[in-house]
Amino acid sequence: MAAPWAHRYAQRTKSVKSSIIRELLKLTQRPEVISFAGGLPAPEVFPVARFQEACQRVLATQATTALQYGPTEGYRPLRELIVAQMGRYGIVATVDNILITSGSQQALDLIAKLLINRGDRILVESPTYLGALQAFDLMGAEYVTVPVDDDGLQTCNMEQALRSGPKFMYILPNFQNPGGVTLSRKRRDELVELSDRYGIPIIEDDPYGQLRYEGEHISPLVVLDRTNLARDNGYKLGNVIYLSTFSKVLAPGLRVAWIVAPPDVIAKLVQIKQSTDLHTSTFTQMVVYEAARDGFIDEHVKLIRATYKERRDAMLSALNDYFPPEVSWTHPHGGLFLWVTMPPGVDSSRLLELALRQNVAFVPGEPFFPNGDTGSHMRLNFSNAAPEQIREGIRRLSIAVAHELEHRGAEIMV
Amino acid sequence: MAAPWAHRYAQRTKSVKSSIIRELLKLTQRPEVISFAGGLPAPEVFPVARFQEACQRVLATQATTALQYGPTEGYRPLRELIVAQMGRYGIVATVDNILITSGSQQALDLIAKLLINRGDRILVESPTYLGALQAFDLMGAEYVTVPVDDDGLQTCNMEQALRSGPKFMYILPNFQNPGGVTLSRKRRDELVELSDRYGIPIIEDDPYGQLRYEGEHISPLVVLDRTNLARDNGYKLGNVIYLSTFSKVLAPGLRVAWIVAPPDVIAKLVQIKQSTDLHTSTFTQMVVYEAARDGFIDEHVKLIRATYKERRDAMLSALNDYFPPEVSWTHPHGGLFLWVTMPPGVDSSRLLELALRQNVAFVPGEPFFPNGDTGSHMRLNFSNAAPEQIREGIRRLSIAVAHELEHRGAEIMV
Secondary structure (H helix, E strand, O other), X not given: OOOOOHHHOOHHHHHOOOOHHHHHHXXXXXXXXXXXXXXXXXXXXXXXXXXXXXXXXHHHHOHHHHOXXXXXXXXXXXXXXXXXXXXXXXXXXXXXXXXXXOHHHXXXXXXXXXXXXXXXXXXXEEOOOHHHHHHHHHOOOEEEEEEEEOOEEOHHHXXXXXXXXXXXXXXXXXXXXXXXXXXXXXXXXXXXXXXXXXXXXXXEEOOOOOOEOOOOOOOOHHHHOHHHHHOOOOOOOOOEEEEEEOOOOOOHHXXXXXXXXXXXXXXXXXXXXXXXXXXXXXXXXXXXXXXXXXXHHHHHHHHHHHHHHHHHHHHHHHHHHHOOOOOEEOOOOEOOEEEEEEOOOOOHHHHHHXXXXXXXXXXXXXHHOOXXXXXXXXXXXXXXXXXXXXXXXXXXXXXXXXXXXXXXXHHHHO | OOOOOHXXXXXXXXXXOOOHHHXXXXXXXXXXXXXXXXXXXXXXXXXXXXXXXXXXXHHHHOHHHHOOOOOOOXXXXXXXXXXXXXXXXXXXXXHHHEEEEOHHHHHXXXXXXXXXXXXXXXXXXXXXXXXXXXXXXXXXOEEEEEEXXXXXXXXXXXXXXXXXXXXXXXXXXXXXXXXXXXXXXXXHHHHHHHHHHHOOOEEEEOOOOOOEOOOOOOXXXXXXXXXXXXXXXXXXXXXXXXXXXXXXXXXXXXXXXXXXXXXXXXXXXXXXXXXXXXXXXXXXXXXXXXXXXXXXXXXXXXXXXXXXXXXXXXXXXXXXXXOOOOOEEXXXXXXXXXXXXXXXXOOHXXXXXXHHHOOEEOEEXXXXXXXXXOOEEEEEEOOOOOHHHHHHHHHHHHHHHHHHHHHHHHHHHO
């Protein structure tokens, strides 16, 4: 039953799509289901003892700061730690370039509030991260899309999209969610050149950058940005706003992430964040700082990489063993996801029903395409299940796929 | 220097006022300043040992849940605890009526997103909570105001405001921020009757309800709401959305608060919160649950009440002793704030400069009036300083006030 005053809802709420991923996650919490649907880190790699020490230290020595209201910009030692950490990846910034956010999802909300007027076009990869579309939808965004292949965004196919006047570009260069693909160095150079030529800023979302399992690190767009390199007058950074998070290298339950942007953009985002939630929990910021400091993340990430590489390999090898030749998939060099493409005519919602009957779950591809479905896809997460579960899950999923391929055949014959 | 793409900012950011309060807080962090400017709880009453135990217990027994992504609605045991706790104040609700938010400021942001289209009018008290205006501004709100006196909102003077078609009313019935006044029972009955007659929902913001130092508890609007009482068909709650928080009874640094609303409204708000920050930190929710459980808050609130009552009394008595007869102030029955009214012609920004020279700070009244200043006021916080500091601070402030009254006199004579 709707509220008697439901007619008072704002226009923007009509466009709020229910998150298919989160609704699915509810259905797949039965213990017998092997779920490739979520984007959950492996709980086995949470550094629990490190967090215990961190909490103990924060509350023993700085409790009144940790439990009190704090500055909107974030806890300064944490911002300094982020600056130092990013410097190792070539990102030259100061604390004035950093805003702490309540997870990267909030970074997307704040940026949407900063930049999107109802009806503005945003240039996104197709497919792209569903959560970004949801944040942008809420401020009334429309989309212009550029397709993705194994080398990421097809920069050779984007001039028309750029000429249509997008407000900004939203790009996931590393181990893209959902595609699992990585933007090549050549295309990164082309992209920042296009950004400069058209004067269109880039939001670079990089939650998984440190989780690479093969190949060489490629410089982020914020480092390659020509407008950034061109400046020598004290203006820090240029056309790229860079986002990253502690969710994948420490734990997502803390909700601590950050934005890197020019200081005047950070100042605007700070005002918006004030109005949005005053500040991110002082306590969790201090706990993250204590857990991350003294080089802990660099050490810990080795364990995460080893664990996830084994799981990715288990999934690739099971797909190879069980899946029919008409189905193809990406080979992610890092991150949490792999993207499966099925032959034309496969109904991925019906496939999900069949899969759930086999006690295995995935996310259908449709919601990742802002301007409607293009083909039939599954997003598979490989970080959350153990290798033997992954193999068993892919075996079950192959049964559902075989049924669906048959069924599709039957329909075509009729 | 502005970003080269600053022309791309959305219209809504033009209306973001810099938070005078937060900018002031930066200026007043010098240790020699006695600040009545913030709204900070007393760190002396933070239950540090209880939080230490809570963290220890959560990480020892449920670390993988606490550090993982969680449901947007919030941690279910915490929602159950809130239901039980509120039941003692007559609020009949179920877990389906509760959404956990990242502080009450986020509750205001989510409600603004749910209800406000650009140009919508919101009925607010004059003066009202600055942070609410900031959240509503971001979604393009306009305001229609109703004045406040010692019995709160002047319900006898609001029919014209209601006929002008506000989208909703935003009301702080208990120990209002900034006025320190409390809406009388008679006016509460009138207000819910008007809400029912005009079909206009009420947002009831109640962060301080449990912090009463004198007088009897008065039922919240959500309990008195006639549309709520009239329903017998399983529809839970009616025209009132109720907000409260753990910030003032445990600690604000955790950023855990909640919304009470009809289940279908909660479902919409959950979708919006998904797009805004996925969910509030699982860890802080579980720590708050462990700290609050087994009746701890009821016990702990006695200590907070005793501490703040002493501070309120110290401020009232110092004002009485030091302030000139032309200046008046409210007598708050609870909460954190007291509101001082100065004679016409006093410039409260200039007064703030004079006060800072005396090493004492307050917040000028202007930003609390959405449709422009009406008179000259100061908001004074009495929760954060010890009684002897309060007395000394009011003495210093009285020097600044005397100077300003003289100066004003000089100007008038010229």
